[in-house]
Ligand SMILES: Nc1ncnc2c1ncn2[C@@H]1O[C@H](COP(=O)(O)OP(=O)(O)OP(=O)(O)O)[C@@H](O)[C@H]1O
């Protein structure tokens with residue numbers, strides 16, 4: 001095989017893309033595992049998720065370094081430039097997903113110390129599946145270079161919000177009905193919020209893919225389910 | 240066997256039903272350098288591989304699978320990992336990896352075989368779920384039957400009026416238990432086949448007309464009018480299992496009628512040629528809405544939509560995500576004389592998922608509900 005310094009820029013871009021896909025796989029696994037940790041009250045699994053997060057950070061830093069290096073030394077243009085920039089940006093979004101998964105895992109550790117709120121954890125599981133599915137679709141679209149698939153994810157952006165809204169209401173009803181559920185309920189609320197934000201990152205990635213393939217920024221209205229009363233965005237996450 | 244009659248190995252592997260891959264790599268630190276040098280037809284279909292020689296990570300990126308592959312490439316050992324594809328049609332695979340002899344150019348090679356464990360995983364879970372559900376849900380009616388039997392043996396023994404009344408209640412409970420078992424069996428069967436695409440061909444309009452005919456007497460009894468607005472025959476054709484689509488229409492229309500006030504109207508609409516977006520476009524402004532199921536989209540699909548609208552009590556937003564959960568019934572809602580099993584919408588959702596369709600709900604408390612089921616059009 002060729003030594004790195006004789007690699008063509010095309011090869012370098014492709015290996016960047018492959019690393020992003022690998023980071024995507026790591027992020028997906030972290031998300032699946034942190035949701036399992038919540039629903040199964042699995043302490044060792046939650047600890048493993050927390051511990052594995054450094055891998056994602058390191059890989060993202062590596063991708064960033066390589067992308068910047070590539071852009072600076074090879075000065076790619078057109079699609080190759082967009083592909084390098086996209087790799088850099090997608091990696092940042094994936095690394096954030098990893099942080100959110102770690103955060104969920106940490107909260108699951110606290111939750112496992114209180115009484116289970118079974119119906120609510122089921123709602124979390126459902127939302128987790130939805131969000132994981134979106135990330136999967138968008139990463140499939142990325143590795144296959146399928147614009148339509150990415151657009152499909154972008155268009156259905158509101159679905160996660162709807163689930164979050166319902167869960168928010170459900171939780172509120174619970175917490176008002178039984179003060180003992182307030183503390184675990186609050187953790188579940190933040191977990192739901194984190195999942196929602198993972199969904200937002202999937203949407204961002206869909207936009208980046210669109211830019212990478214077409215060179216245009218996505219335009220047009222998403223089908224807003226505008227009748228939804230927007231929830232108050234007073235929830236602040238401490239990260 | 241004569242030499243010329245023996246099929247070539249490549250050809251044999253190509254037509255194996257299990258996905259088979261060969262991965263080549265030179266450098267353990269170069270993840271893009273792990274390339275798919277061979278993928279048989281089953282692998283190409285499952286992993287949507289377009290060209291040979293592409294990087295492994297663009298086909299499979301799960302870290303546990305990648306580790307197992309590395310184990311064989313660079314560790315010279317057999318590897319194994321469980322892998323779930325995720326998405327609406329979730330499938331479970333066991334991934335087995337084996338080291339192969341190093342290629343003449345020095346590349347390390349590994350064989351990767353995927354074994355489909357979806358059926359056994361589903362069977363296992365289904366059996367556990369069925370037992371748990373059946374024993375839990377049958378306990379209440381069974382306890383009440385036992386209670387009545389005791390009363391009939393005891394102080395109601397010589398009271399003819401009480402006896403008649405109790406026997407009536409007992410018959411109703413027994414009927415409910417039978418319904419529960421029917422619904423549970425039906426749900427289990429559907430779930431088992433959920434990942435196998437249906438094969439028949441049908442016209443949704445004809446199916447809906449059949450359901451309307453069947454439910455009309457019951458609706459009339461409740462003073463509810465069924466008002467259809469359907470596209471022409473032959474337009475709303477889909478690939479599907481007729482009995483199952485019938486079950487979908489029947490459950491949605493039955494619910495709408497059941498939760499309609501006397502004198503109410505249930506609007507039943509069938510549309511065709513819709514995009515996924517158009518299928519779930521707002522039809523009740525100001526409603527709480529939620530998509531209970533949405534299909535994986537590749538782009539360019541067209542859908543047939545069945546919309547069932549009632550003017551009943553509606554459903555509060557916080558109940559929406561849980562509606563298709565088994566046995567979930569909105570609390571404090573009176574569902575008339577016939578107590579449902581709470582399995583109807585779970586059945587609907589699984590059938591639609593098997594047909595690669597979607598299900599959305601819009602509801603305004605105090606005004607009514609619209610369910611939209613949409614299915615890929617032929
Ligand atoms: N059109 C509707 N309007 C209001 N509530 C509804 C409507 N459809 C369903 N629901 C609510 O959703 C719950 C679940 O519905 P589902 O069809 O699964 O069960 P069910 O109607 O109670 O029983 P069955 O198994 O006999 O259909 C119902 O119990 C009811 O609370």
Ligand SMILES: [Mg+2]
Nearest residue numbers: 494579583584
């Ligand atoms: Mg029903």
